Amino acid sequence: MKKLLAAALTGAAMLATPAMAQADEGKIQFKLLGTYVMPDGEITSVNTDIVGLPAGTQTTASDNFVPTLAIEYFVSPEFSIETICCMTQHDVDAVSGLTGAELVSDGKLIPATFTAKYHLNAGDVKPYVGAGATYFWWVDAEPGADTIPLGVTRTTLSDEFGFVVQAGVDIALGDGGMGVALDAKRYFVGTTARWYAGDTLAIETEHDLDPWVLSAGVSYRF
Template structure:
């Protein structure tokens, strides 16, 4: 992750160097933010069930709060491309059928996202809207405590592509590039969850993730 982040910084800095002297606002903006990741996690389909889940079993993924970094390159004064870097962790718990049962534990997700944004200049406030693609990469997931007595030995959440919509605004604080930033994204992406007992697929479910990702922080444009 550190190598990837440094590579992103270096690449964008190289792109920005020839143009920065010609553009008072700068071509690159770095944002450091606190972010709330608020997923859904409900079951949309039950494909396999050899353990006999109670009828009406439904799930929810818990919220998480993490630091994030966004790197933005301005193609023109009004159009930019942005990518974010963060790692978020979630459990999946049953909310009906087996209320309170932990089904997935400590699932770690990298939501690799690139969006194209259009900025409006209203003077003291610069709102924007955007849209782009995302790839949800699960780098770790474990069976929840409630599944282990059923003989579950492994859990897998599928990596998936999806869509991200975005809106927010930047507030410049001075002429030296510093500012405040507020951002909201809505993701549209699903995952397939599989629980294994040894080599046997015991449960397979489809889940709607569709998280809201709400961020606020500071920015520096150069």
């Protein structure tokens, strides 16, 4: 009987050990990341054009590298909810029709993003996948240098909802909560660009932004 009781206690201890280790990982994780943002910026339609854009005019948005803060809450060891905080800045240039012309200057964007993530438990290396929603909030945009001589006085980019998918990996560095993080996101969201001459809408175009967002940095979980 004593041997049976000892065996039962040993088995219970072995089962409890992983659970205790998971509990010790903490429910909150902060990540400080360097993030490379690669938007598309292609024109998908021209709604208004009183200027007379050259046939085949096409655009692209510039890439940008920014610091990013990610905050993550673990509902369970496998599931978490994450949000990010950053501001990224882009120009929009013509690549055909008006080749090389700067059309939008210093467009400042806050990509408010929330994702739900599923984590695979592979010891100190934990891959994950996720998906969620985003709201692209344009804080500011200025007329491009090559539009001002044409009489453009104001440029706007519309705020839009979209969705995002992601994949990445968290790598623990010891037992103190520190780690390394690698993350890739693909956004699916557009914007409407408008150029005004005084109060007159001169050009309105629809654009696919759909950026790839690649991040790497350090994490702390507690």
